[in-house]
Amino acid sequence: MEEYILRFEKVSKSFGDKKVLRNISFSVKKGEVVALMGPSGCGKTTVLRLILRLIEADEGEIHLYGRDITHLSERELIDIRKKVGIVFQGGALFDSMTVFENVAFPLRYCLDIKDEGLMREMVSSMLESVELPDTEDLMPADLSGGMRKRVALARALVYKPSFLLLDEPTTGLDPQTARHIDRLVADLSRRHNLSAMTVTHDVVSALGIADRVFLMKEGDIVWMGTSEEWEASSDPEVTSFLLGTKSIRHRGSAP
Numbered sequence: 459m460e461e462y463i464l465r466f467e468k469v470s471k472s473f474g475d476k477k478v479l480r481n482i483s484f485s486v487k488k489g490e491v492v493a494l495m496g497p498s499g500c501g502k503t504t505v506l507r508l509i510l511r512l513i514e515a516d517e518g519e520i521h522l523y524g525r526d527i528t529h530l531s532e533r534e535l536i537d538i539r540k541k542v543g544i545v546f547q548g549g550a551l552f553d554s555m556t557v558f559e560n561v562a563f564p565l566r567y568c569l570d571i572k573d574e575g576l577m578r579e580m581v582s583s584m585l586e587s588v589e590l591p592d593t594e595d596l597m598p599a600d601l602s603g604g605m606r607k608r609v610a611l612a613r614a615l616v617y618k619p620s621f622l623l624l625d626e627p628t629t630g631l632d633p634q635t636a637r638h639i640d641r642l643v644a645d646l647s648r649r650h651n652l653s654a655m656t657v658t659h660d661v662v663s664a665l666g667i668a669d670r671v672f673l674m675k676e677g678d679i680v681w682m683g684t685s686e687e688w689e690a691s692s693d694p695e696v697t698s699f700l701l702g703t704k705s706i707r708h709r710g711s712a713p
């Protein structure tokens with residue numbers, strides 16, 4: 459039987475009169491990386507917020523690690539959230555803390571580790587795996603955008619979650635730095651058999667790291683398939699999304 463980390467079953471969500479998710483179903487398999495793409499406002503971040511139960515679904519079931527999280531108590535929810543690493547949009551580092559303190563944060567406050575030596579070891583090994591050795595004493599202000607993302611990645615992975623959520627991991631980075639982040643995510647996922655869901659507008663990034671791509675439009679998943687199927691697809695939904703992203707890029711570029 460296929461093992462799933464995450465399963466949405468006919469999930470709907472509205473904010474006031476606005477229907478934001480319409481009866482969506484999908485699953486993420488163990489070890490699989492999925493990219494969730496779609497135009498602005500189609501409901502991608504709402505999916506991420508539902509996975510963490512930062513908001514409640516109106517209808518449907520959400521199974522994380524085999525448990526329907528829609529009915530978990532606050533205590534059980536905290537335990538299950540500890541198994542999920544999150545890289546927020548923009549990195550969301552604590553600017554007044556060193557790199558070490560940023561990465562150690564989940565160890566101190568989620569895992570309650572008191573052994574400073576062990577914590578140093580875990581942080582330093584994680585910083586090495588995101589190719590930022592010996593940066594413990596730097597402040598976030600000393601870092602480039604790409605380095606900040608890598609610190610955020612180290613912080614998300616330091617307590618060894620088996621599921622990683624990434625919200626726009628390459629936004630605001632130049633293409634070379636963005637590809638570096640993609641390589642790291644793909645590499646870490648392979649090495650640690652990590653499942654991941656990345657929400658992104660960056661098609662190159664999605665195809666670079668994802669086993670499967672889900673395309674959303676107006677609260678529905680309108681296309682699902684492997685990265686290879688995406689590249690070969692002439693589905694009108696895929697084509698229209700790609701044309702939309704190109705026209706946004708053209709409008710954003712210098713005349």
Ligand SMILES: Nc1ncnc2c1ncn2[C@@H]1O[C@H](COP(=O)(O)OP(=O)(O)OP(=O)(O)O)[C@@H](O)[C@H]1O
Pocket residue numbers: 473478496497498499500501502503504505
């Ligand atoms: N708390 C809220 N109250 C009211 N409306 C909301 C709330 N959160 C999201 N929405 C609306 O739900 C819709 C989907 O938002 P969501 O953030 O999920 O989109 P998205 O696909 O992630 O967009 P983007 O790519 O721009 O981040 C949008 O129209 C948004 O305005």
